[in-house]
Amino acid sequence: MKIELFIDKSLEENAQEYYERAKKAKKKLTGAKQALEETRKKANLELKKKEASALKSKLVTLEKSRKKEWYEKFRWFLSSDNFLVIGGRDASTNEIVVKKHMDQDDLVYHTDAPGSPFVIIKNPDKKEIPKETKEEAACFAATFSKAWDLGIKRVEVFEVDPEQVSKQAKSGEYISKGAFMVQGKRTHYTPVLSLAVGYFNEPSSPGLKVIMSGPESAVKKKCEKSISLTQGDLKKGDVAKLLMKKFDLASNESILSCLPSGKFSVKK
Incomplete structure (x- = not known):
């Protein structure tokens, strides 16, 4: 290895010159390594962002393409006793819930509060419906009425059998879309919105x-x-x-x- 010496400098001065150059070179090398590491980190971060974005897009597609159950077009939940409870989202779906999905052994819940859905406990196996499920269905009808928006904490809800619900209006009266005539004895609940x-x-x-x-x-x-x-x-x-x-x-x-x-x- 050849080293160039400066003839106008002493041996000690030449040594000092090369020492200073080596220090500068080391600093540059350290800076270059740090810059390279920062570049790698940024590249990895960008890659992770792209991967996360691609994964999110895939999940959105999967969520949208999931085959939904028939009742998911309505308001619904599974009760503590594993009964399916459904309710209308609006006047149109109230009509569908009552006309197409109300069966003889079900129970129906409604409230006179504005915007209340007709709520039905589905009972295809003709079981005795437990008290807790009934209370949950009544609470559901109250919570999804206008009471939530109005800040009301409790709403009176009534329970009837399917045969008590009809579209048959009294003489001279008109029943609007999503509304039904309810006749006969009612069981009343006053649930706290939950x-x-x-x-x-x-x-x-x-x-x-x-x-x-x-x-x-x-x-x-x-x-x-x-x-x-x-x-x-x-x-x-x-x-x-x-x-x-x-x-x-x-x-x-x-x-x-x-x-x-x-x-x-x-x-x-």
Whole structure:
């Protein structure tokens, strides 16, 4: 190895010159290594972002393509005793729920509060419907009426048999879409509004989550993870985004569709 010496400098000065050059070169090398490491980190971060975005897009597609059960077009939940409970989302679906899905051994719940759904406990096996399921169905009817939006805590709900519900109006009266005539004896409930949102895994598609909302008692029992809500100041869209993050979902559409109108707060 050849070393160039400066003839106008002493041996010690030449040594000092090369020592200083070596220090500068080392600094440059260290800086280059740091810059390279930062570049690698940024590249890895960008790659992870792209992978996360691709995964999120795939999950959104999977969630949307999941074959839904017939009752998911309505409001619904599974009771603590494993009965399916369904209700209308609006006047049109109230009509469908009563006309197409109300059977002889079911029970029907409704309230005179505006915007109340007709709620039905489905009973295809003709079992005796337990008290807890009845109370949950009454609570469901109250929670998804306008009472939530108005900040009302309790609403009177009545229970009747299917044969007491008809579209037959009294003479000179008109029954609007989504409304029905209810005749005969009623069983009354006055539930406190109660709402929780949770999820359970889709049995046929591992990794996909089915969102369910309903009375706190039922949701906590049936769902793997749930969050209870009360009336509050959070807008519907904001609470849906919050729950989306808590449940690690790709989108908040399924949560938005299962909330009543109004504002919310997360129950502590």
